[in-house]
Amino acid sequence: MARMTMSDAIVEAIRQEMRNDESIYMLGQDIGQFGGPMQATKGLWEEFGDSGRMIDAPISEEAMIGTAVGAAMTGSRPIVDLMFAEFLALTVTPLAHEGGSIGFKTRGEVTVPMFVRAKCGIGPHHGHAEMMAGMLMSFPGVKVIMPTNPQDAYSLVRAAIRDEGPVVMLEHMSLLHARRAEVDLETTAEIGRAAVQREGNDVTIVASGLMVSRAERAAKTLAEEGIEAEIIDLRSIAPLDATTVVASARKTGAVVVADEAWPTAGPAAEVAHQVLRLTGGRDHIRFGFATSPHTPIPFSTELERAFVPSIEDIVATVRETLAP
């Protein structure tokens, strides 16, 4: 056990995996002596720099991902720090359209074990907040994880590095250097499993990233009104753990999705789709959405605050959803 931030936990997981497996190397902008953007690779250069396993990349996102796909196909396990999730749009063909499909198209003869890190979300950086989650979810074979606490970050990163296909981790900038927590370095995780963060019988709030902690605070307010919310932290956006969501929805009879990503064809839409698909609408489950508008993310701090669902927005959406 060790106390660490989510950022520390991610670095520790990468360090452990790199020590265990020589085929892992890391590529990204400013990940060398600089220590990584927002200290994303702190200490890794000191341990692995001399062996050439930490490669400072030029501003060439498509080639960063493209070379990683090629390296992964031929026996390496690359980790790419893409810095910010908005840059994922530059890499869609090699990462998602082709990279996600190669294992299927070759019947597993050729696999693409690569792990991509990308920061997103509103945070201290005041920019680069786009998540691109819906875009990534469209492509079969691409896994997308989004941890919300140091333990999950540590365990999911280890699972992601060991996965035989491409895994993208969305790192929320408001969570990376937030509270420290104990991390069990032996705990493992399975990608594709959500966690029930809080139990309740009246409404299911489905969230990921920063929205999980906002949902927790919303649940406290709601509890004062006698509404007990169950909170599901998706952890893995693709594949999405519909089984856990549906089980909770059947118990509470109401689902509120709290999501910071663009609402069209994204995680919120997919949660609703999966619940309807698996219940056929027969369980009379109500839906509410505390989501961002389908607009580009604005710059001004005030406008940005209005864009992202707040605790009050989540509380209000729950009330509306449960209203007779």
Place this chain on the structure above:
Amino acid sequence: MTQTTEQLVELWQHMVNGRALDRAMCIHNPLWHEGRGEEASIVGAFHALGEGDVAAPHFRGATTLGLMRGLSPETVAAGVFGKEASVTRGAWRGDINALPSREVIGMFSGSLGTTVAYATGAAMTIKRQGKPGVVVSSFGDGTSNSGVIAESWNMAKMLSLPIVYICQNNQYATSLHADDAIAGGTVSDRARAYGMPTEDVDGNDVIAVAEAVARATDYAREHGPAFVQLMTYRMGGHYMSDPEVYRSREEVEEWQLKDPIVRLEKVLAEEHGWDAEAGAALRAEIEAQYEALVIAAKDAPAPDPETLSASPYVSDLAAAKEGN
């Protein structure tokens, strides 16, 4: 470098096999992309690669490379038609990626350019593993305008990767002539700007191609990326229903006089005691054999959709079916 008679006959055999498959596909497959005329560029570029080397062919040549790498013509033909007997058992199209493996990288979608990034990534793997291998990455003049090539070349030079980039310049990107499409001179001029040693070679002279590529691979194994431009010509259309309104009959006829197989046969006859009559009879025999097996491949049974799950992605595919 002087080639022995046996080596030249081997080059002839590879080119004749490639041409025979091409000819039979032209007759029996309306979706075929003809490569007639470019056999010297394909065979000369890849025949000398050995164990530990990686070939990343241009799509117009992927089937010929499959044959050179020992795939049976029946398997290659099955891949072109997406049949059960192909390498991917119908999961992927064998005309643009006949033999997906750790040693052969080919296209994984209809997009052009990413293969060059994958080849560059393969060179990263080779370099990191400290092995003596080299990568040969071939692409067309049309593909040379894809941005990811510029990014990949920059990274290859920056990291001194063991890779030879080959522009298989057949002068047309579907209908757009290379002279109209490539700004700033030639693709070789661009390669020189990245600090790569470059050579411009007659791409219809298989001996010249083989020698130039051998020089380039020798350099690349020691020092980093090198570039070779092969000037050749696509004697057929871009695809079978190409109206070919963009070029004159005279132009095509002029290039027919430079047929790479006929040229090698001339060298063999004049300098190596080649029996032209026996050679012509053998060619006819091979062509008949390929036509028969292409017909058989076209009529072969389609893959069973149920077998799609027979890969390491069983759980992913099962989950996809369930909608999870």
